[in-house]
Amino acid sequence: MHELPFAKSIFHAVVTKAEANGATKVTRVVIEVGVLRDFVPEIVQKYWKYVTKGSMAEDSSIEMNEIPATVTCGDCQTVYEINVHDLVHTHCPQCGCQTGKMLTGRELRIVGIEIE
Amino acid sequence: MKELKFIDLKQCILDDNGHVADEVRELARQKKFFLWNIMSSPGAGKTTFILDVIRRLKGEFRIGVIEGDIESTVDAQKMQALDVPTVQLRIGGDCHLDAAMIKKALENLPLDELNIVIIENIGNLVCPAEFDLGANLPSMLLSVPEGDDKALKYPLMFSVCKALIVTKIDCLPLFDFDMEALKINTRRLNDDLQIFPVSAKTGEGMDEFIAMLKQLIANNLQLL
Numbered sequence: 001m002h003e004l005p006f007a008k009s010i011f012h013a014v015v016t017k018a019e020a021n022g023a024t025k026v027t028r029v030v031i032e033v034g035v036l037r038d039f040v041p042e043i044v045q046k047y048w049k050y051v052t053k054g055s056m057a058e059d060s061s062i063e064m065n066e067i068p069a070t071v072t073c074g075d076c077q078t079v080y081e082i083n084v085h086d087l088v089h090t091h092c093p094q095c096g097c098q099t100g101k102m103l104t105g106r107e108l109r110i111v112g113i114e115i116e
Numbered sequence: 117m118k119e120l121k122f123i124d125l126k127q128c129i130l131d132d133n134g135h136v137a138d139e140v141r142e143l144a145r146q147k148k149f150f151l152w153n154i155m156s157s158p159g160a161g162k163t164t165f166i167l168d169v170i171r172r173l174k175g176e177f178r179i180g181v182i183e184g185d186i187e188s189t190v191d192a193q194k195m196q197a198l199d200v201p202t203v204q205l206r207i208g209g210d211c212h213l214d215a216a217m218i219k220k221a222l223e224n225l226p227l228d229e230l231n232i233v234i235i236e237n238i239g240n241l242v243c244p245a246e247f248d249l250g251a252n253l254p255s256m257l258l259s260v261p262e263g264d265d266k267a268l269k270y271p272l273m274f275s276v277c278k279a280l281i282v283t284k285i286d287c288l289p290l291f292d293f294d295m296e297a298l299k300i301n302t303r304r305l306n307d308d309l310q311i312f313p314v315s316a317k318t319g320e321g322m323d324e325f326i327a328m329l330k331q332l333i334a335n336n337l338q339l340l
Contacts, residue, residue, distance in 0.1 A: 027120060087304055088265075112123055
């Protein structure tokens with residue numbers, strides 16, 4: 001349920017932008033979400049339907065592009081993608097060490113909106 | 117058919133919260149107080165730990181507390197018993213604190229008199245990690261009974277913290293908790309994370325933590 005406050009924030013930003021562009025209707029919204037945010041696409045859809053009801057964005061679709069998690073190796077600085085669902089087997093492909101600094105994976109962005 | 121137009125936004129969904137968090141950071145800088153966000157799951161020992169920290173720092177620093185809870189004022193009452201200015205945020209169904217709540221709470225603390233403001237966040241390892249509160253030190257508590265594999269289950273929380281305080285280490289003989297495994301698990305995503313094993317009950321490890329905290333506060337407030 002942690003997606004709900006974000007659905008509301010997205011809705012607010014989308015409507016503000018749509019109105020500023022003289023739109024009467026929002027038909028599509030595209031968002032980018034880092035995998036560490038643990039957003040479940042089905043839940044995002046459900047909340048989107050709920051928050052847009054009766055508004056200019058009612059019946060619009062919301063597409064979620066997932067951004068993979070990458071880290072910079074703490075030892076050799078190699079950038080590599082990690083599988084957050086199997087962190088226990090994560091190590092640097094270059095030097096094999098198990099330390100890193102998060103580079104991507106925490107994003108939460110609205111990419112764009114389609115309006116009429 | 118009506119014309120469809122696609123507008124590029126590239127707008128961060130957390131912008132609104134981020135802007136308020138920046139205001140909080142600026143307020144802390146102007147008023148010269150150190151803002152410390154403490155997150156954990158429910159029952160990790162936040163209140164006991166905070167009370168011990170307050171007892172140890174009270175002579176040297178003037179401390180205020182922001183208490184976040186779904187319901188009740190029991191924690192705030194414990195803080196006030198130590199004569200510490202406290203604001204209780206009773207947030208009902210919400211599962212986290214955001215920067216706007218902190219800004220509001222700070223309005224109700226005597227900031228000109230304080231050096232440290234401690235935020236006791238809602239017990240939850242998911243949502244509190246998602247909201248920047250403008251704190252100088254975002255930190256979390258992990259209690260020994262919760263296990264050494266929590267970083268594998270809640271990677272976002274462990275990736276946003278600068279300090280991890282492992283509480284209830286007096287319970288270590290009772291649990292299969294492997295401190296080395298915890299270090300490996302957390303450093304996969306956040307190798308800057310500092311780890312402090314403590315027991316607020318026996319006092320073990322508290323001196324080391326307090327020494328780090330004082331140094332960090334001094335660096336931030338440029339008092340020393």
